[in-house]
Amino acid sequence: xxxxxxxxxxxxxxxxxxxxxxxxxxxxxxxxxxxxxxxxxxxxxxxxxxxxxxxxxxxxxxxxxxxxxxxxxxxxxxxxxxxxxxxxxxxxxxxxxxxxxxxxxxxxxxxxxxxxxxxxxxxxxxxxxxxxxxxxxxxxxxxxxxxxxxxxxxxxxxxxxxxxxxxxxxxxxxxxxxxxxxxxxxxxxxxxxxxxxxxxxxxxxxxxxxxxxxxxxxxxxxxxxxxxxxxxxxxxxxxxxxxxxxxxxxxxxxxxxxxxxxxxxxxxxxxxxxxxxxxxxxxxxxxxxxxxxxxxxxxxxxxxxxxxxxxxxxxxxxxxxxxxxxxxxxxxxxxxxxxxxxxxxxxxxxxxxxxxxxxxxxxxxxxxxxxxxxxxxxxxxxxxxxxxxxxxxxxxxxxxxxxxxxxxx
Ligand SMILES: CC(=O)SCCNC(=O)CCNC(=O)[C@H](O)C(C)(C)COP(=O)(O)OP(=O)(O)OC[C@H]1O[C@@H](n2cnc3c(N)ncnc32)[C@H](O)[C@@H]1OP(=O)(O)O
Numbered sequence: 001x002x003x004x005x006x007x008x009x010x011x012x013x014x015x016x017x018x019x020x021x022x023x024x025x026x027x028x029x030x031x032x033x034x035x036x037x038x039x040x041x042x043x044x045x046x047x048x049x050x051x052x053x054x055x056x057x058x059x060x061x062x063x064x065x066x067x068x069x070x071x072x073x074x075x076x077x078x079x080x081x082x083x084x085x086x087x088x089x090x091x092x093x094x095x096x097x098x099x100x101x102x103x104x105x106x107x108x109x110x111x112x113x114x115x116x117x118x119x120x121x122x123x124x125x126x127x128x129x130x131x132x133x134x135x136x137x138x139x140x141x142x143x144x145x146x147x148x149x150x151x152x153x154x155x156x157x158x159x160x161x162x163x164x165x166x167x168x169x170x171x172x173x174x175x176x177x178x179x180x181x182x183x184x185x186x187x188x189x190x191x192x193x194x195x196x197x198x199x200x201x202x203x204x205x206x207x208x209x210x211x212x213x214x215x216x217x218x219x220x221x222x223x224x225x226x227x228x229x230x231x232x233x234x235x236x237x238x239x240x241x242x243x244x245x246x247x248x249x250x251x252x253x254x255x256x257x258x259x260x261x262x263x264x265x266x267x268x269x270x271x272x273x274x275x276x277x278x279x280x281x282x283x284x285x286x287x288x289x290x291x292x293x294x295x296x297x298x299x300x301x302x303x304x305x306x307x308x309x310x311x312x313x314x315x316x317x318x319x320x321x322x323x324x325x326x327x328x329x330x331x332x333x334x335x336x337x338x339x340x341x342x343x344x345x346x347x348x349x350x351x352x353x354x355x356x357x358x359x360x361x362x363x364x365x366x367x368x369x370x371x372x373x374x375x376x377x378x379x380x381x382x383x384x385x386x387x388x389x390x391x392x393x394x395x396x397x398x399x400x401x402x403x404x405x406x407x408x409x
Pocket of ligand 1: 023024079080081082083084085088089090091092093094095096115116117118119121122125
């Protein structure tokens, strides 16, 4: 029987969600998880493939606002919930869904699509390039002195119920979003996801805790964490598992880390993701004891090359003609002249000779300033056609603040 690709109907949501769960091999969601997932699903952007009455593939998107270099918030499609049933894999269903979705994103006028990948090898063929890294840290707090800056003693710390303190924490988070490329402006409901604390997902740790950091009565930062109790023959060796630690002010940030380092009966801290330019390794005496694991996080796909490149600013003045290859979205193919600086940019079609040649995937990788055009050229993924063009464009595309996506979606 032929399969049919079509939009999700509200009444089909449960079956659609079960299809997704099966493809990931996950246990059924708790009622609380299911309700939140359903609330966050944008039905108008969710679709699937049906084989008769059976839903055999799923995909969707969130309408996000992404911070780009320069601080603008750009509307993007956050591609998500992609799955194909084991009975129907490797017959082209994913490819068909990606084609359908990118055409829809273009129609909506969103210049970029973004995603996090279950397996990084999947999405390059559809024009998505790895654009940001995240850094997981494991810190040996027994051997390190806790961070200390002048003023940390003036920061008042208060333990609160994570859900009850959401509004105060969100005010801090909202200040951070425009300051870092890769961050997403919060949409309704996503704050609750940040404090979801399902007993089945605690992996041996206790309940989620939240500590607020206040200066002059105002909340300036927060950390969310859970403690995993460990007793060894030699004594306590618990682990502080940090989910979030956020504070725009360095002194408040140091105060939060000092607190996390000092929790009784623990000897290490793990934090599941921080930006690669995080301050913590510089706040401790011995940065080797902050052991990092780097991993790609956010993938970026320019859907409209001209609009995407004009939506960000450039660290240094740039004037370059790009020859872009994009077999999956052929409307992007050809030559584009990009001119811009730290105040704005214009990108338009041109017939002038090309100076750099690259595919849309590399453009996605360089877009947020997380990977340089020079490093992509060293892997033969970018070709310099006019001497000097690579060095100038590579610096211009950079970002002083490393891009970072604090959470999956
Ligand atoms: C944004 C997100 O939601 S990420 C989550 C992705 N989902 C999952 O990981 C859930 C488990 N996996 C699955 O559901 C499926 O195997 C999928 C969605 C990854 C692939 O679906 P399929 O329908 O089998 O893919 P399809 O047949 O369209 O393959 C298209 C191309 O991708 C390739 N491909 C598919 N899956 C993978 C993979 N896991 N790794 C590398 N390449 C892959 C295929 O080989 C094919 O290559 P080609 O262009 O050279 O012909």
